[in-house]
Amino acid sequence: MSTPAGHTSAIAASRVIGTAVYNTAGDNVGTIHDVMLDKLSNNIMFAVVSFGGFLGIGEKYHAIPWGSLDYEKSRGGYIVPYSKDQLEAAPAYSVEELTREDGRTARDASYDYYKVDPYWS
Template sequence: MADPADRTDMRLIAADKVEGVSVYNTAGEKLGSVGNIFIDKLSGQAEFATLAFGGMLGMGEKHYPLPWSVLTYDTGQDGFVVDLDKETLQGAPGYDNDRLYEPNYAWREEVAGYYGATA
């Protein structure tokens, strides 16, 4: 029997199934894939997803937090779509993995401001 989480007609997806899902821009270019999701513990809402982009064989790779509100799931692409081109993404706030887990998540305001989202 097929895993229900793999069905594209379902609105909910388990967090572990989102990791590795491709992220494309509106031109259909693959920008990377979802690395992690940050969920607000009090509201239960997803706030950010990280996009792994750049580097070689995992070395020097930066992680770009994207506000969840800029991601749209496209069943035809079987992935998320963002209205960004590679140049805009390269100019976005990106961090090494350790900085993402600093206790105060100080990057939230910077990232939200860059994309015009609320943090």
């Protein structure tokens, strides 16, 4: 099966991690630091996108619903339909906070903030 942009539906996580993330205005807003998996439902909970910082110092991590990202081959990265202001105002976490309560707190806050229909409902 293909994604809305026509890409294949299967990809190795190792190819995703480190990929640039852009908003629709073309601004580079960060990189994919990791992906969180929901082992009980076999879904991807969210992408962990790192913003700002230098060499891991001062970085903020945001949980962005996986379905919000679309790979654009010409940019060599993922595009999210959010403005820079929306992304900067989004809930931010430490890596440890992203996994608290099995990731549900970050997941729920992310889907609520970005107004994405939850996959678990």
